[in-house]
Amino acid sequence: MTSAAEDARLAAATARRQAMGRYVAHAILALGVLVFAFPIWITIVGSTHDVNTIGRGDVPLWFGAEAVTNYLSAWLTGGSAVRTTGGVPAWIMLWNSLNMAVLIAVGKIAISLLSAYAVVFFSFPGRMIAFWLIFITLMLPVEVRIIPTFEVMVNMGLINSMSGLVVPLIASATATLLFRQFFLTIPDEYVEAAKIDGAGPLRFFRDVVLPLSITNIAALFVILFIFGWNQYLWPLLIVSDKDLETVVVGMTKMIGSGDAQNEWNVIMATAVLAMVPPVAVVVLMQRWFVKGLTETEK
Amino acid sequence: MRLRKKVIFKGTALPWLLLLPQLIITGIFFFWPAGQAIYSSFLREDAFGLSREFVGLENFTDVLADPNYLAAGWNTVVFSSAVAITALAAALFLAVQADKAIRGANAYKTLLIWPYAVAPAVAAVLWLFMFHPQIGLFGRFLNGIGIQWDYKVNGNQAMLLVILAAAWKQVSYNFIFFLAGLQSIPRAVLEAAAIDGARPIRRFWTIIFPLLAPTSFFLLVVNIVYAFFDTFGIIHALTQGGPGQSTTTLIYKVYVDGVQNLNFGSSAAQSVILMAIVILLTAVQFRFIEKKVHY
Numbered sequence: 148m149t150s151a152a153e154d155a156r157l158a159a160a161t162a163r164r165q166a167m168g169r170y171v172a173h174a175i176l177a178l179g180v181l182v183f184a185f186p187i188w189i190t191i192v193g194s195t196h197d198v199n200t201i202g203r204g205d206v207p208l209w210f211g212a213e214a215v216t217n218y219l220s221a222w223l224t225g226g227s228a229v230r231t232t233g234g235v236p237a238w239i240m241l242w243n244s245l246n247m248a249v250l251i252a253v254g255k256i257a258i259s260l261l262s263a264y265a266v267v268f269f270s271f272p273g274r275m276i277a278f279w280l281i282f283i284t285l286m287l288p289v290e291v292r293i294i295p296t297f298e299v300m301v302n303m304g305l306i307n308s309m310s311g312l313v314v315p316l317i318a319s320a321t322a323t324l325l326f327r328q329f330f331l332t333i334p335d336e337y338v339e340a341a342k343i344d345g346a347g348p349l350r351f352f353r354d355v356v357l358p359l360s361i362t363n364i365a366a367l368f369v370i371l372f373i374f375g376w377n378q379y380l381w382p383l384l385i386v387s388d389k390d391l392e393t394v395v396v397g398m399t400k401m402i403g404s405g406d407a408q409n410e411w412n413v414i415m416a417t418a419v420l421a422m423v424p425p426v427a428v429v430v431l432m433q434r435w436f437v438k439g440l441t442e443t444e445k
Numbered sequence: 446m447r448l449r450k451k452v453i454f455k456g457t458a459l460p461w462l463l464l465l466p467q468l469i470i471t472g473i474f475f476f477w478p479a480g481q482a483i484y485s486s487f488l489r490e491d492a493f494g495l496s497r498e499f500v501g502l503e504n505f506t507d508v509l510a511d512p513n514y515l516a517a518g519w520n521t522v523v524f525s526s527a528v529a530i531t532a533l534a535a536a537l538f539l540a541v542q543a544d545k546a547i548r549g550a551n552a553y554k555t556l557l558i559w560p561y562a563v564a565p566a567v568a569a570v571l572w573l574f575m576f577h578p579q580i581g582l583f584g585r586f587l588n589g590i591g592i593q594w595d596y597k598v599n600g601n602q603a604m605l606l607v608i609l610a611a612a613w614k615q616v617s618y619n620f621i622f623f624l625a626g627l628q629s630i631p632r633a634v635l636e637a638a639a640i641d642g643a644r645p646i647r648r649f650w651t652i653i654f655p656l657l658a659p660t661s662f663f664l665l666v667v668n669i670v671y672a673f674f675d676t677f678g679i680i681h682a683l684t685q686g687g688p689g690q691s692t693t694t695l696i697y698k699v700y701v702d703g704v705q706n707l708n709f710g711s712s713a714a715q716s717v718i719l720m721a722i723v724i725l726l727t728a729v730q731f732r733f734i735e736k737k738v739h740y
Contacts, residue, residue: 379678
């Protein structure tokens with residue numbers, strides 16, 4: 148038999164145990180956050196020291212005084228103060244990456260919106276064939292067909308051009324499928340009402356479907372911007388012209404064979420510059436990012 | 446899958462016009478190259494690149510009998526399973542903690558998801574800064590305590606480093622999905638189990654883990670696909686497939702044979718093999734998603 152006092156004692160013990168569990172959980176999470184942030188910390192700190200400090204191997208854990216010099220050097224010359232590495236100024240590379248990422252994201256969203264609209268709201272001969280032609284491309288990421296795609300690019304004269312960087316990457320089944328999924332949830336009554344009002348298909352697309360899709364477009368934009376910004380293999384193959392170098396590829400080219408004599412402080416500054424835009428997009432647009440991530444994978 | 450709409454616009458020209466941009470790009474940059482890859486996987490070029498002859502399945506039998514290719518296949522298995530297991534385990538562990546610490550779960554989410562945005566090649570460089578034998582904090586530390594650490598010489602160390610860099614980047618993705626999965630488990634079920642006297646560890650294995658199984662399986666496929674294809678940048682920036690061939694995975698070998706060695710027949714055959722693997726993985730994933738839709 149349990150008395151009221153006994154009950155209270157048990158309840159207090161449970162509450163204590165739960166609170167204890169929460170503290171442990173917070174401690175583990177804080178540790179996890181530190182472990183995940185540590186590589187970034189080392190890089191940011193490293194980018195504020197002079198080249199000799201890092202070259203000697205005195206790995207600093209706190210900021211130095213060379214931040215302005217290093218970032219200016221990375222931004223303006225791509226780091227050729229110590230030796231001529233043939234580096235590309237970071238501002239050019241960042242500009243190229245920004246162009247590539249935005250064009251890929253906008254291009255993908257535009258063509259996917261149109262094709263999903265056609266597949267969902269029209270009945271026409273060949274509808275299922277069109278859908279499957281798009282759907283099947285899910286299975287062919289650019290990495291598995293690099294060499295033949297590269298040959299196509301050479302034949303079309305698209306090597307070393309922004310269109311060569313962007314166009315082959317903007318066809319994707321994922322975005323089309325996402326919009327198709329969303330369009331299917333638009334109530335039939337909307338179409339009926341639009342028809343009664345005398346709105347044609349293009350008018351309906353512009354006045355009803357597009358405004359309803361804004362959140363989905365935003366979510367997809369975040370995911371696709373990161374996808375575009377982080378492209379590596381494709382720019383590596385397509386671009387040899389320094390004026391078109393993107394920051395992710397350009398930064399790794401600065402490393403070469405990983406020689407200890409590299410201008411590591413400037414490389415670290417460039418790495419930070421390469422990280423800031425996509426990380427900022429994810430953190431600032433977190434809600435859309437999570438939505439985009441979980442919905443594109445459905 | 447939902448049935449088609451009751452009310453639908455009519456017309457043939459307009460819908461095809463709307464589909465045209467996507468179909469043209471898909472045709473030129475997907476179907477044409479994929480067809481080319483299949484076609485040239487049956488051809489062989491002579492040493493001077495002057496003529497091509499049909500060799501049947503010889504490229505495939507050569508590739509599959511090539512010890513270097515088999516080694517790359519084995520590297521891919523080791524690399525992908527290590528990346529998937531590490532990234533899934535770490536993410537599940539952290540997500541369970543974040544789910545417990547109800548207050549602040551979202552703050553932790555913000556603090557843990559951003560590595561997703563870091564490009565694979567940049568992630569590789571961050572790990573290089575830590576594990577470089579001369580300038581890296583941990584690289585120097587390991588050498589200081591007498592462990593011969595140099596990932597540019599030791600193949601196992603190189604493999605370990607690319608696994609760590611690849612897993613580090615993937616944890617955030619898995620974390621988001623695990624946390625969403627955990628937060629959708631009804632509290633009442635867990636409380637009922639607690640009242641019945643099930644301890645936290647037991648509650649995890651008998652209730653939470655089975656309910657997370659669909660999420661975990663989905664993530665496993667996604668992680669394997671990631672490790673197969675998206676990690677090219679990590680390997681290229683960190684080890685260039687070396688030392689020797691110890692970090693050359695299948696995708697890296699397609700690149701080396703096609704771009705550097707200009708061995709198009711072999712590279713095409715390898716591409717076709719990779720396509721078969723992707724199609725298999727996608728089919729597995731879709732079968733599973735079909736099931737999820739029905740429940």
